[in-house]
Amino acid sequence: MSWSEPLFTLLLSLVPFVLGMGAVTSARQSESQAWQTARLATLGGLLLALLLVLAGVSGAMPAVVGWWQTTPLHLIMLLLASFISFIVVRYSATYLRGEPRQQRFVMLAQTVFAAVSVAVLSDHLVLFLVAWLIIGLSMHQLLMFYPHRPRAALAAHKKFLFARGAELCVLAAFVLLYLHHDSARISVITSAYAAPAEPLSVSEQAAACLLGLAALIKCAQLPLHGWLIQVVEAPTPVSAALHGGVINLGGYLLILFSPLLLQSTPAQALILVVAGISSVLAALIMMTRISIKVRLAWSTSAQMGLMLVEIALGLIELAMLHLLAHSCYKAYAFLSSGEAVQQNLLRHRAPARRPSRVEWIMAGIISVAMVAGLAVVAKYATDSTAFEMMSPWVLLTLALTAMLAERRGQPGSGSGLRFIGLAALVVLTYFGLKSLFAALLPTVEHTASVWADLWVSLLFVLLFAGYCLQRYGLHLGWVQKLNLYCYAGFYLDEWVTKNTLKFWPHRLPGRINAKQLHAASREGSQ
Structure with a gap:
């Protein structure tokens, strides 16, 4: 030693x-x-x-x-x-x-x-x-x-x-x-x-x-x-x-x-x-x-x-x-979080603008081109199998598409070239940091199954579709109903809470005013 x-x-x-x-x-x-x-x-x-x-x-x-x-x-x-x-x-x-x-x-x-x-x-x-x-x-x-x-x-x-x-x-x-x-x-x-x-x-x-x-x-x-x-x-x-x-x-x-x-x-x-x-x-x-x-x-x-x-x-x-x-x-x-409240208010006060179909198509084309170019670079610049999976590229493409298509609806939005440059920076940062951590961490020999890759890709597409419906489809009746279930968290927590308390009951404290709480806390600290 x-x-x-x-x-x-x-x-x-x-x-x-x-x-x-x-x-x-x-x-x-x-x-x-x-x-x-x-x-x-x-x-x-x-x-x-x-x-x-x-x-x-x-x-x-x-x-x-x-x-x-x-x-x-x-x-x-x-x-x-x-x-x-x-x-x-x-x-x-x-x-x-x-x-x-x-x-x-x-x-x-x-x-x-x-x-x-x-x-x-x-x-x-x-x-x-x-x-x-x-x-x-x-x-x-x-x-x-x-x-x-x-x-x-x-x-x-x-x-x-x-x-x-x-x-x-x-x-x-x-x-x-x-x-x-x-x-x-x-x-x-x-x-x-x-x-x-x-x-x-x-x-x-x-x-x-x-x-x-x-x-x-x-x-x-x-x-x-x-x-x-x-x-x-x-x-x-x-x-x-x-x-x-x-x-x-x-x-x-x-x-x-x-x-x-x-x-x-x-x-x-x-x-x-x-x-x-x-x-x-x-x-x-x-x-x-x-x-x-x-x-x-x-x-x-x-x-x-x-x-x-x-x-x-x-x-x-x-x-x-x-x-x-x-x-x-x-x-x-x-x-x-206090500053986040102000930023959220500013974002809601900003004039909202719904992207046109042409803007969505152009954003998709630009995103696909960027991600495809990065995929080609990754294939020849690194031997890592981590870049061969489809689902991360799908997620990156969808995220860039949403960012580029909605750029005019964001506070302080600039020109299209500015956002394309920002998207390119995101793509390069993703490649650089992913390569850095691949070099730092030990290599694990593993190749995910095609079905697992397709399953995750499908989930990303569903998430993108749900995002678009919540943003731009609330005028549809079935979307409003789905949104109500989302707001209720699909009632999952209510079901779990009910069964948890049935399995292990717990007496919850009653509400008291702030003065009583402060006095009780001071007594407990003495």
Whole structure:
């Protein structure tokens, strides 16, 4: 063992240790001191994560150090979690000024991110599962920061039950994998599936399906999505931490065990069907919402579904890029939701203009030409099979078509050449970032079936058609009826809530006025 390995083990262990000590210290300090400690702890964790990423990129660290994994996947996730924790804590110090029980919030927030850093670095099944459990329990307490709000209590109750169900699935999958490989090392287990060999056994198939089910539950896929929509009752920083960090752990779980998942046809089918349909329905439901935070919550459910579909198709580098972009965007969107209200008002005040049929056709032709050109470049510039799938090109083409066709209906719209240039920039950025993450992440030998590719392509076409109908077809009677079902969320959450409360009853708090709530909170903090 070289002298550098103990040093890197110490540095890796310091990230969760600093956040954990910050949580313990903050709980015993005054409000101002607690926030100062939290800012220093999260800044220290961010600087350590940045240092470790630089060391990992330079090739100075081995892939496994002690109980930690240090591949680009793990180090990038550590840097992302550290960045989100630093931003959320800085914002919360101002947002929660004057609120009671601030020390409790600071302690729980740091505990969540300390556990997240353990989960994304862990190379041991038990350590990963313990960290996953701590994240869920601590986040439950944050979601109950306003315990007297009935909707918040109902959402937290449902999330608590669903989270325990996801943890049981992960536990069962880990037990099966441990018995099969006789090792609790995650790196040992995943390396066994690096290259396709003999068909998976029944226990391995079951483990893959259980991991897929856990990810679907954790990522709030329909019909177990209602809690994610209702937790907007929690403070905005909690929503930012949840949507920008914690909920992505379901996707990270599948990326981590993707070598196993991509050899299990039943697990892939489960994710492609459930997450694919959830993504389309959640996106259509989102368009019927007015509240900014509720729209963002539905958007998260849709984006998580799309990310899980990408993983099931074997597009690991695209899923990782999606995870990073979604985390940063959602954290920013929630923390700037006040500005989003103003932007939404300006967008609604802008004179709407329905694109003509000619504009749609021209936009489609330009988009197809751009994407086809990129596809030709990708074929000759890279050997990656990830660019050979049809569904990502279909989604990119439809998105560019909508952007170009509707350019005149957007506030501050410019010339057609400006939007064509913007579309070209989007295409090149997609190619560049996808190629970058394909180089950073280990190559997984997998070719998705034609039927899976066609299924996902069909879902994208249906989403595009539903978008156009909601935007320009509401004068039709059957579209209005469909829109009403979308507004009601197809009554899925009502059905789940009814059966959840029947299975595990929970007494919800009654509504009280703000003065009573403030007094009760102050008494509870003393």
